[in-house]
Each structure stands twice: as C-alpha cells, then as structure tokens.
Amino acid sequence: MHTFRTPGTIWFGEGAAKRVGEALQQKQAKRAAVIADGGIVRAGLLEGILESMRSAGADVEVWDRVVPEPPLAVGDEAVTFIRETAADFVVGVGGGSAMDLAKAAAVVAGHEGSVADYLNLTGTRKLRGRGIPTALLPTTAGTGSEVTDIAVFSLDTTKDVITHPYLLADYAIVDPQLTHSAPSRVTAASGVDAFTHAAEAYLSVYASPFTDLYATRAMDLIGSSLRRAVWHGSDTEARNHMALGSLMAGLAFYNAGVAGVHALAYPLGGLFKVPHGEANAVLLPYVFAFIMPSCLERMARVGSALGLRTGQANSVREEARLTIRAIRDLIADVGLPAGLSAYGVKDSDLDRLAADAAKQTRLLDRSPRKLSLDDIRHIYENALYEQVDPSV
Secondary structure: OOOOOOOOEEEEOOOHHHHHHHHHHHOOOOEEEEEEOHHHHHOOOOHHHHHHHHHOOOEEEEEOOOOOOOEHHHHHHHHHHHHHHOOOEEEEEEOHHHHHHHHHHHHHOOOOOOHHHHOOOOOOOOOOOOOOOEEEEEOOOOOOHHHOOEEEEEOOOOEEEEEOHHHOOOEEEEOHHHHOOOOHHHHHHHHHHHHHHHHHHHHOOOOOHHHHHHHHHHHHHHHHHHHHHHHOOOOHHHHHHHHHHHHHHHHHHHHHOOOHHHHHHHHHHHHHOOOHHHHHHHHHHHHHHHHHHHOHHHHHHHHHHOOOOOOOOOOHHHHHHHHHHHHHHHHHHOOOOOOHHHHOOOHHHHHHHHHHHHOOHHHHOOOOOOOOHHHHHHHHHHHHHOOOOOOO
C-alpha cells in the first residue's frame, strides 16, 4: 500500500503570488505575520504580496531577520515574533530558510518551550496541535520547503530538523516570477538541490509509483533547464520549468524521502557553513558513485534526464556509470565546486564529518545501499580529492 501526502492547496503559475490575499480570506485571517528574507524585502519582491494581503483586510507585520542555514537562536526569534504579534496567519517568503522558519514558528508558537525542544534527534517535547495557518512562497527553485513538513536548523557542527505533518503548509504558492532575480550562484545551488531531491526520492527504498511520477518529471524539467536558468536568468521558459521541477521534486521527496547525499551534507553545512544546495552538489556524484551498484536501472534513468540517450552504452551498468559523469558535468557547467577542498575541508576533518553524518539515521535508512561509518568516510575522502571509485 502506498500513501501520498500534499499541502492543503497548491497554486502554481506566473502571478500566483497575488492570490495570497485569497488564502487569508479563506481562513478569515485578520492579523498576518510575514517571515521573509531581507534581500527579498530590499529587492521589492514583497510589495505585491503585502498589497494582496492588505487588500484582503488583514493587518500585516513583517519580520525580515532570516539568515541562511538558521541556527536555533534565530528560530526562537521567529517564534517570539509570532507570539508577540498574536498572528492568525503566517506567510513565509524566500528560500528554504525563510519557509522553514515560517512553518516551524507557526506551530511552535502555540506550544511551550523553544525550537530545540522539538528537534528530531535531541528534542524532548512532542507537538500537540497543528498551529497557525500558513502560506509559503518560494523565491528560489530548489528547496521544495513549500510542500514538505520539515524545518532544518543548524547546530554547532551539524544540522537537525523539526519534522511533523503539522508543519505542512495550508497553501503552497509557487510563482516562477519570484525566482527571476535570483543570482546565478543561487540559481545553480538551489537547482542542483532540487535535482538531488528528485533523484534521491527516485532511488529511495520508499519510492512508489506516485513519487516516481513526480521525481522523473522533475528530473527531466531540471536537467533540461538548469543551465539556461543559471546563465540566462531572464529565460522565462527555463525559470518556469525550474519552478515546476522544484515543486514536483519537493512532492516526491516529501513522500519518498532523501538519503545519503543529504545525510552527508548536513555536517558539511553545520561544521563548514556550506550553503545547503552547494553541500548537496559537491557530494552528489560521490554518493551516487558508491550506491550505483545497488540501483543500476534507476541510476540509468537519472542519466536520461541529463541528456544520456539509449544506445550510448553497451549495458545498463555502463549507462549508470555515464550518469555519474553527467552529474559531474552538470555541476561543473553551472559553476559549482567539484570537491570539498574548495570549502576548506582537510583530511583531518573527515573522521569528525563521518561521525556526525552517521547519526543521520532517518536519512541513511532510505538509501538503496547501506552506508557504514567507514563507507561514509570513504565518500568524504573521494569528495575531498575529487576522485570517484575506480569501478565507476
């Protein structure tokens, strides 16, 4: 039996952001709180959203102190903001960090304690209620946070999450026009992040016919559009395809889960403050090279989304091997680093990284090939020295 979960309502398309006021009216909201990236505010992207909300008759307060990869202290600030404004509707606008803060704060604000009390690995409290209605509007095509029930927070050397169906948004509003101003590096990192979501969901041991449908379509859209979106940011078709691909990837991984790439990326982000999308990108080919023997046919399908054609190889195994090369080419073509040395990682850091990654059992359990502590360290070593296993 398969289960497939989604947010309450999804609105997708150019101009969709203007419907946020309609969401407030449907929930009869009178006092709304907005959690947004400061850069979004300065770029003027919030103006139309605020106009729509105020036209719906709501008073609106804005909190724009979002930081990338938010630590627990910032999460607690967002919770305090929601409590003090007595909001009856929360809107998150920005990248994954802004949306994660919005949906976590909307739920935790109605509970006792702090964000740390509800973390997956170390929290001691349980969420008892759904919280304040939410609408999430992404300004990058990458994280899929608008359609998941996960909020990620940075700790001293790794990351942890709050994850519960109560965090699932009432409205996911995806307007490709909001992504047009994203810089090329952000577009590249978030785009590879979205591709990783789709590919890991497709390879997950919890994949289903439903998640495969969304994951394969997402990979095809992203694989054919990411380079154009990075280097020709005004390409409307590429931006639309990336936004839709990211949305579909989010739906796929919310239901099937992500695995080894994300498990190894969390400590890299926590210890070296590598942005999440870049952490996934730099690890993706090395993790996939390791798990390849366990999922040859599906790995070959990942390659087809990156332009590989049937007949280019003499066997499925050769197609899977070429997929790893195609992934490395994609990352290089969009201008992202190929190895961990670019982020200051040294050989002496590998044991610590591996130990922290091995704790991410929630993610590692979904991998089609199990990763031991030694395997994880080996993958980090390959990523440091930019070498894939000889068999690949």
